[in-house]
Amino acid sequence: MSDLEQMYREVILDHYKNPRGHGALEHAHAQAEGQNPLCGDEVTIYVRFAEDGETIEDVGFEGRGCAISQAATSMLTELVKGRKAADVAALPKEELLGEIGIPLTPIRLKCAILGLGVLKVALHRSKGTPLPAEWQGLADELQLD
């Protein structure tokens, strides 16, 4: 087994089996959900802001699906907690993919960024800002709402 595959086992599976930020948040300020129709992955994300209304104080998710989709969403919660909503709304997907750290085929890439797409929809909606154009097509494809 190659080193990369070893990482799949360790990083992805650790997050898949022990998801961080798992569960719905009560009194969430922002919320969205999405599905990847190709493999039936589902993710719902909840966000609570700090008193400044900008800092992401807590983020939680519920979902089911393949290991990549669920582990990537789990990693995402760690990545964005404590950051400003505006920064996360503009977060390039490469930052999350860097965390995942293994090459993904185009099909599995959609699994990996499902959670990020859902989070962006939640943040943009709560701030009344439009979803960036590059995410719009994906939002349709991944049935983000």
Place this chain on the structure above:
Amino acid sequence: MPRYSVGMAVLPATRLDAERLRADFPVFDELTNGRPVAYLDSAASTQKPRQVLDSMREFYEHSYANVHRGVYTLAERATAGYEGAREKVRAYINAPSNREVIFTRSATEALNLIAYSWGLENLGPGDVVVITELEHHSNFVPWQFIAKKTGAQFAHIPIDDLGELQLDSLDEIAARGNVKVVANNLVSNTLGTINPVEKLAAWAHEQGAIMVVDAAQAAPHRHIDVQALGCDFLAFSSHKVCGPTGVGALWGRRELLDAMQPFNLGGEMIRSVSLDRTSWNELPYKFEAGTPAIAEAYGFGAALDYVSAVGLDAIEAHEHELVVQTMDRLGEIPGLRIFGPPAERRTGIVSFELEGVHPHDVAQILNWEGVAVRAGHHCTQPLMTRLGVAATTRASFYLYSLPEDVDRLVAGLLKVKETFS
């Protein structure tokens, strides 16, 4: 888990030697970590033997021009090659006449041709279009679409928990209106179920309906005789029977094809064109507008020759042995659930789920072991809904599949379990 016995009522008279046949397939010369791919995705598409690849190259090098109408030698040769392939398709499915054999882009296009050209003219309110819960989207969506467009009802024959059609639903379906068309796959692409198409065809004709058969998953693996099936249309594709992509075949009963409007309009399909009217060419050219996939059709014919030489009885028996082996071995893996009927009532297809592991993760880890399987809904979303899953993992066989491929699948699945435990 259920275990399935090896017993076959009749021992096959002929056997095939898969190890020897694999020498015909260049893909198996390619080694990764010292091993060829364990290719268990033949239901999606088959690998190609040298005989087919060589036939197409020779055709391009020595006999290629556009078909029909050309007066020079090359065009004559190309036309003879193309029409020769049509005769091979006719013989392969025992159709009464070459004129009833239409080359299409794919089985999908063939089914769309029927739905549009026959369906739009013959369906309306009060009529019932009958499909089954087992259909591939290509024999489901066109009928759903045309039914909506014409105001016809869209009814489905449900399956039981083993993935077999519940024919006791037919009376209730007949009571809904005028059943005009029954569309069914001879073999389910997801479960491998062999469907009772002869019975359905007889029932369809009692209702005054036509019987449309999607034979994409059957034609590569079993003898097809359109006259014995008693159907009115039958579609299959080249690429699932060792031939090239981009070409498929539709057979239809002549009186139906004669009465139908063309599907595509343009060159080749006309008899005469003037500023105010156009008349259609004779069969089968009425349905072959534009330059066809000439070399692909030729390669399709070569593929049918290849498969026929191996022998469909031998292929069926070989795949049955692999399916029995697979179902026995997979049945021993805790948490693994096999979908579909017992081995005796299916072709070389085994769909399953592994508890707690998404099929895409199963397929990804199997890929690292050099095992190629398909994971997803297999273009059968209504069936996935019926089975209560989002996706399954599917292993499927062909004449070049080996017992060792099954061993590698099982070893890979044990790794998947270990990884996710």
